[in-house]
Amino acid sequence: MSNKSLFQKKAEKIAFNENHRKTIRFNMGKYYAAVNAGKARYNNLEATRTRTANIKRHTLENLAQYLQEFEETFTRNGGEVLWARTADDAVQFISRILQEHNVKSVVKSKSMTTEEIELNHELEKIGIESVETDLGEYIVQLAGEKPYHIVTPAMHKSKRDVAELFHNHFNFPLDSTAEEMTALAREKLREKYLAAGAGITGANFVIANKGAICVTENEGNAIMSTAFPPIHIAIAGIEKVIPSMQDLAVFWAHLAQHGTGQAISSYSSMFSAAKKEGESDGPKKMYVILLDNGRTNLYKNKTFNVALSCIRCGACLNACPIYKNIGGYTYNTTYQGPIGTVITPHLKNFADYVHLSSACSLCGACSSVCPQRIPLHELILENRKLAVQEKLSPEIERIGMKGFEFITAKGSRMDSVNGTVKNTAIALFAKNAWGKKRAMPRFATLSFRKLYKKNT
Ligand code: SF4
DSSP, X not given: OOHHHHHXXXXXXXXXXXXXXXXXHHHHHHHHHHHHHHHTTOSOHHHHHHHHHHHHHHHHHTHHHHHHHHHHHHHHHTOEEEEESSHHHHHHHHHHHHHHTTOOEEEEOOOHHHHHTTHHHHHHHTTOEEEEOSHHHHHHXXXXXXXXXXXXXXXXXXXXXXXXXXXXXXXXXXXXXXXXHHHHHHHHHHHHHHHOSEEEEOOSEEETTTTEEEEEESSSHHHHHHHSSSEEEEEEEGGGEESOHHHHHHXXXXXXXXXXXXXXXXXXXXXXXXXXXXXXXXXXXXXEEEEOTTHHHHHHOTTTGGGGGOOXXXXXXXXXXXHHHHTTGGGOSSSXXXXXXXXXXXXXOHHHHGGGGGSOOOOOHHHHHOTTOOOHHHHXXXXXXXXXXXXXXXXXXXXXXXXXXXXXXXXXXXXXXXXHHHHHHHHHHOTTTTOTTSOOOOOXXXXXXXXXXXXX
8 A cells, every 4th residue: 555545544544533632632732731831931932943943054054064073073072973874874883883892782762863764673683672761762662653753752642551551561550650650660661771781862962063962851761871881872863963052052942942841851961972081970982873864855955955954842743733633653754743744755755755745734833833943834835846746646636636727717617507516526526535524515506606696
């Protein structure tokens, strides 16, 4: 089945799932409350949006320079930078490092970049256990699922769902409280931290002038994943670089505000190298893998490269009426919602993912909340335009649209038949055009123009 057919099938089903809708509404409700309260902390949130958007635009204009600067500073600090053009390159680098150090298990903090390269799955293939340590990621890993949302991976799960999961895996009481379940996960994970031969993290930001990567989180699991094991591997998309520490100061709070509504995340760490001689804590060796994996395709495109300003806050997903109805899994992509819809066709095969752009009402809610001022809905429209130019829509659809264009171009053509004929045509040729569970709107017997003529 094609990606498009699969998407339509899944969307049709999940959009009418009351339980799913209830869980998402409940969890999103908590997000909106926190974010709205958080916005009140800012004197001028718009100025911050402009500033961070400008920092990212400037960085993108000088991307090669800042990436090279990072390589120099981080190498000077004693770390090693590896450049991965593809997901396969990144997996091979990580596998090689782990095998060289005879690592049998790793602990991982939350990282969408590692999801992008399907790292857990790839490590499993070579016999290395990879354990997610962020609670939401731990839950979806236990459930054999992927993250549902780029910030809150288990957003689709209710407390009851998690209790059932823990009951099935650990025989934990079904009536456990959230605190008890968290304590159990913490206990299970502690064993993993102690046994792991390496810790793997993503990077929210990469600081060019300091040679450091920055990780922001709320559970302390990224700190634990890097403090205990002797090896630290961080993997970051090339767009994560920012010029300096001054820039980081504004981004820390900005990301927390739009991601969770916090003034700042509970734990914000910078990792600039392995431990030095005489230091007691930290890994013996640290690597940073800079991942392209299609980003240069976006970068080269003058219309779309603004999407590389994304800081993965998830705000556009939470604002999107489509995401809220069809949920994260329907997209079948690492990055879902508006940002996923924009970038995935360019990161992967355009023809395989451009159908996502049709799942958009162009309401613009995503663009209005995006802290980086990315014009998401306009880019979605651009994707549609490219699909038309490349003739990616089915022949029947193109003929249909031509016919629609011809008929609706003139009122007299629209009025050439009455409402009964139009309704019969819809019933015969386009009955399920809006899905099987939605009725098509009905034409009035007389059009407005005819009614007007008749009554005046
Ligand atoms: S596109 Fe904007 S709103 Fe969406 S995740 Fe990225 S930064 Fe956040």
